[in-house]
Amino acid sequence: MKRLKFIAMLSALLLIPVLVYSQAQENFDPNSIKLDTSTPYFNSQAFQSGITSAQNLGDLAKRYSPLHEKGDAFGFAAKSDEARFFMIGALYTEALAYIRSEKWDLASQRLEYLEREFINMGAPSPMYNLITKTRNLVESEKYPPEYLITVLSLFEPFFEEYAKTKSEDKLTLFRAGAWLVNMSLTAAAGDRELLRQPATMNYFTLEFKRMDAPKGVIEALTEIDKVSQKKEISDKDTEKVLQLVTQIEQLLS
Numbered sequence: 200m201k202r203l204k205f206i207a208m209l210s211a212l213l214l215i216p217v218l219v220y221s222q223a224q225e226n227f228d229p230n231s232i233k234l235d236t237s238t239p240y241f242n243s244q245a246f247q248s249g250i251t252s253a254q255n256l257g258d259l260a261k262r263y264s265p266l267h268e269k270g271d272a273f274g275f276a277a278k279s280d281e282a283r284f285f286m287i288g289a290l291y292t293e294a295l296a297y298i299r300s301e302k303w304d305l306a307s308q309r310l311e312y313l314e315r316e317f318i319n320m321g322a323p324s325p326m327y328n329l330i331t332k333t334r335n336l337v338e339s340e341k342y343p344p345e346y347l348i349t350v351l352s353l354f355e356p357f358f359e360e361y362a363k364t365k366s367e368d369k370l371t372l373f374r375a376g377a378w379l380v381n382m383s384l385t386a387a388a389g390d391r392e393l394l395r396q397p398a399t400m401n402y403f404t405l406e407f408k409r410m411d412a413p414k415g416v417i418e419a420l421t422e423i424d425k426v427s428q429k430k431e432i433s434d435k436d437t438e439k440v441l442q443l444v445t446q447i448e449q450l451l452s
Contacts, residue, residue, distance in 0.1 A: 239398040241359070241374050243292045244352035246381045247299060252388030257300025259387040260293050263441065265380070265448035283316050284362055284369040285451055288376025290316075291354060296384060298347045303337055310334035323361065329354055371406045375451070378403070379444055382423075386441035391432035394440055400424045413450045419443045 247256060266289060290309045297306035310330050317327040333351045336342050355377070362370040378399065385393045404420050423443050426436045 239396075239402050241355070241378070242352075243355060243377045243381060244295055244348055246378075246393075247292075247295055247384065249393060250381075250385050250388050251390045251393070252384075254388060255300045256296045256384055256388070257302040257305065259384050260296040260300075260380070261302070261305065263383045263387055263445070264293060265289055265383075265445070266293065280320075281369060281372055283320055284365075285372040285376040287313060287316055287358070288373040288378075289380050289448075290376075291351075291358075292377040292380040295348060295351060296380075298337060298344050298351065301344055303340055306337050307334055310337065326354065326357060326361065329357075367406075368410055371403075371410065372451075375403060375407075379448055383441060383444045383448075386437045386444060389434065389437050391437060394423075394432060394437070395427045397424070397427070400427065415450050416447055419447045419450075 250256065252259070266286075290312050294306050294309035294313070297303075297309065310333060313330045314327060314334070316322075317330065329350075333347065333354075336347055336350065358373065359370060362373045382394070382396075400420060400423065404417060404424075407416050407420070420443075423440050426432060426440055429436065
């Protein structure tokens with residue numbers, strides 16, 4: 200029944216006109232979403248569409264990738280199961296950036312990593328099939344980035360639901376992997392205003408305290424928050440945020 204529901208929802212969402220979807224994501228502000236919950240809004244595709252950058256996001260993703268072309272041993276080092284969820288968030292978000300920049304080979308590589316992880320962890324076949332189908336579309340090079348991003352972005356809410364059934368920790372790690380990649384892109388692009396994310400910063404600070412994250416993670420988040428609260432954020436500040444994000448990724452790897 201769940202499989203049929205997934206397929207039905209996927210089919211319906213694929214009918215959304217790509218142009219309308221893309222326009223709806225422009226100038227995305229994660230702090231503008233008001234929900235009746237303490238959990239902020241997570242949407243990697245919308246986040247990326249709101250990044251103001253004079254540089255190609257795919258180039259920035261490759262330059263500052265926490266995966267370093269490996270795709271393994273990424274996450275809480277002593278907890279391989281949790282590590283997968285953190286890595287999946289990063290892989291998924293990097294794939295979005297590469298598709299946006301039409302870097303088909305790198306996007307395909309990230310999606311292939313995801314397929315491999317799904318096999319290793321025994322993930323539900325509908326999610327595996329969605330990633331496989333997206334990779335096939337990417338490798339055909341017949342479709343515009345907007346369409347491929349629309350298709351791939353359907354993965355995030357479904358995987359969040361799956362992660363939540365496993366544990367709150369794994370859901371948080373998936374979200375963290377995705378968010379850190381996007382924060383890295385934001386800092387590298389020099390988009391000062393999008394660095395201001397108090398609700399999200401507070402969410403991860405509380406979650407990582409609860410999870411007893413590796414020493415240095417909370418401290419780095421606190422420093423990022425201090426920068427984001429400045430009236431004027433300088434180029435030096437964005438460089439500092441990029442370094443802090445990289446530090447968190449390394450501590451969680």
